Amino acid sequence: MGFRQTSVWHNVDWITIVLYLAILIVGWGCVYSAGYNFDNASIFDLDQRFGKQLIWIGICIITAMALLLIDSDFYQYFSYFIYATIILILIATIFLAEDVKGSRSWLTLGPLTVQPAEFAKFATALALATFMNSYNFKLFSLKNSLATGAIILLPMVLILLQKETGSALVFSAFLLVLYREGMSGMILYSGLLAVTIFILSIKFGGIMISDTTSFGEVSIVVLTLLSGIVMLWMYQPTKGKIRVLLLKIISFFTVVTFVLALTPLKISYAFPGYICIFICAIILLYYALLDKIHDFALIGLLMAGSIAFMFSVNYLFYNVLQPHQRIRIEVLLGLKEDLNGAGYNVNQSKIAIGSGGITGKGFLNGTQTKLKYVPEQDTDFIFCTVGEEKGFIGVSIVLGLYLVLLLRLIALAERQRYSFGRIYGYSVVSILFFHITVNVGMVIGLLPVIGIPLPLLSYGGSSLWAFTILLFIFLSIDAQTKPSY
């Protein structure tokens, strides 16, 4: 055992640890600054959040050391057990948790309040890695893909039931892991396409280019046809004949559209496009059956599905989404200006960041964050403090630290000898990537407000602890399986 212990310290990836500590230190500075009051300034007041955060940092470092010392086989061996335990806790949370601002996700354990959803991430990652590492696992078998989906969806649904939409959405980051493990890129692409169609029809659905045609419709038709052709070319480059056939059909309907535009008929100009897409889809499905190429079927379904989705966007937007979610999206897309309501947070956060300029106002000199103009300034909107006090230079450094960390973790994941380590590693990367993108994107007004913390930077024991566990399990696996002799 003595040999193993020394080798862990020898083999562990110090680059990641240094990055981890650097981000922790920056984070503590931000929490301190965000909680700093112009009136009273006592630095190590444990009643203040920055004092508490300091305790959490201590706990995290001890936890990290413990995790590095645990045999990496332990994680794989106990992964289902850990997963099952967390699932049970998540179920219990739905019933036990008190209602905090509409969400039932916080459990009170004596002096501590923890959010089990944070810990579900590493548990799911472990379970997923173990399952996909198992003998005879094939992502393409129906049984396996259903089981994989279930492992991801189960915690996601439970967290949604706790009304923590943001945390639930994080689990969609596992799609990136599946992509790396061989899932068709078309699934990611269809997700991207769905988001684009959603935005186009909400934002441009009302902008008319003629009495009967909206700019939204036309742009979606064009996008769908382009996507189909490009995918055919990417996935079946040898089937030039079918591609040419589809291009001919498309050209024909393009001409039909222009002729239609010249007649006084009160029909949407997008209508020939719908027929065209329908015909293309039929042809693709026909060849899929004929030649047994299911890429054709997928592309055909994607094209038909795009149009179907387009027609259901309005229903989705007005009937499925909650009013507060709807207004967040409308504000983001610039359809509504609601600076005192839904748009307040983002507007204030943009003011705080924008007013930082290139060099920032200096540590503890941020007025917007100190004077509480930015809400949740030490948790979800912590990035504002960096932006206001450290300016563009500061945010570049912080984002730089994250980027280097992510690229380093990708490199570590790729060097794993077993797919267990690689899958777990990519899970870590994907979850961190999702958190950073969504959090920073929200704070700077690129994404709708989704309340998830910025990893290792935001105040909050649960999140800090959970991210530390997530990361250090991977470092432990990496250190102990790395070929060091």
Added chain:
Amino acid sequence: MRPNELINRRTVFQTAVVLVFIILLAQLFYLQVLRNDYKKYADSNAFLNRTIYPSRGMIYDRTGKLLVYNRPAYDIIIIMNEIEPFDTLDFCNTIHITKQQFINRIIEIKDRRKNPGYSSYTQQILYTQVSAEEYGILQEKLYKFPGFYVQSRTIREYGDSIGAHFLGDIGEVNKRDIENDNYYVSGDYSGRSGIEKSYEEVLRGEKGVEIMLRDAHGRLKGRYENGIHDKEARAGKNLHLSIDSELQRYGELLMKNKTGSIVAIDPETGGILCLVSSPTYNPNLLIGRLRGKNHVELSKDPKKPLFNRALMAQYPPGSTFKPAQSLVFLQEGAITPSTSFYCWGKGGHPACHAHASPISLIPALATSCNVFPYFALRIVFGNKTKYPTIQDAMDSWRDYMVSMGFGYTLGVDLPGEKRGLIPNSRFYDKIYGTNGWKYNTIYSISIGQGEVNLTPIQIANLAAQISNRGWYYPPHIVKEVEQGQLDSIYTHKRHTLIDSKYYDAIIQGMHGAVNEGTCRGAQIDSINVCGKTGTAQNRGEDHSIFMGFAPMEKARIAISVYVENGGFGARWAVPIGGLMMEKYLKGKIPENRKWVEDKMINGTVKVYGL
């Protein structure tokens, strides 16, 4: 799955991560570097600039008596976005306005055309100059009106209720003031007339600012960086006037129920001793919230009490112009003091009064002979070697007049001074054509009639420069700016184009006029007084004019009195001028002259057309 495709996916993954970070940084670059309006939003968010108003400079008379001072008043300030529903009626009753007035005022504040600097986040002045009583009651209730604040300010009080025309008043700045001078914001006050206007920048001082931090709920969180960016208010400078408030009050009393003006100057310094314009008004009418209403009433009064006749009325000077003319005759060598002319008396043109004939300069001045200047100026204009054309003669004459302070403003430190009219050759060329006029066309300028117009202060200044034998300081009302400097134009002597040796004869003549001539009513016991009457023809009764100075040896006071439609100079202007000089030089009017004083004070002169 082909292995090379999986390696490819690693690259796709890495590329996607880098790409997303580039997008995030690009947006941050846009927000932080390219857009620069966020800084402004942040400042207006977090900083509440509290204006500290300086106290306006006070105004004293020449003896150190306080004429204008400050009294506390209260402005009600609102910050629109802090207002919550409140009992409007209660608020309106407290400050004695109607609900409709309140609503109109709110609309006015929000109108960016009238109030360019409007923002719902900054302080706006709702009402100014609420009385101390109203303030007291409002202060008790202020907690019921979130978003309302009271700011203390001072307003003017004019202790003696005299000198309304030169003291002036202050009023709320208008849109143009705000555009012209970025010192002002809507709701500020600035001088609108008189000294308050001409010395605005000295009197107003400098506003200070206290930068307070304000949190998202509008609560004040103390001073920004302990107040190192604050600016202290600098109080306005005090002014000491050359005005003698006793003389001013006496002048206003004498001019009661008459229209016209009295201007007295200290010839040694150019300081104005009194500046009476009648009818006048109580300067305290134009302070506080009643200013607007009273101002409208005063401006509608057909007697035009707001019109400062001493500086703005342009009258024919009549015979008071003759001493100035006589100086030109002597300087031009057209006459010597012993030159005599035959006067034809009443029958000729111009007509004259009964006096000895032929007559020389000194008695001609004493008796105000009209024929003497007619002949003498004809000699000047007739000097063909010096002035080949009448235009040359005319312009030379104009230059003499301008050197005496006529035809242009004197540069008095009060707003609205008029320049009067001294015609030049172009003026007559325009009327009559280049060859269409000769001396006989324009001779009436020699007796102060015709086209010539002077302001009362120009006449008083003529008296001052004669007593000084050829120089004067531009008349000015402010003697001293505390911790400041007087404009240098008031400390530079201006010389006339007349040699000082020629003045003795003129002074002799003016002394003669008081001793045995037309202005015997201006005599003062044991003091040699010099004077000159004037009677200016116009529609209705003639204007009664007097110009003089005393003592003759070294004058301490030079004066002009102008009583519109007062008839002969000797009837009103001379006795008033005499009383004024006596009051100033001796401090009181002796018993044997009280009857004159009573007659003047109680006399009424009707103005033509009213």
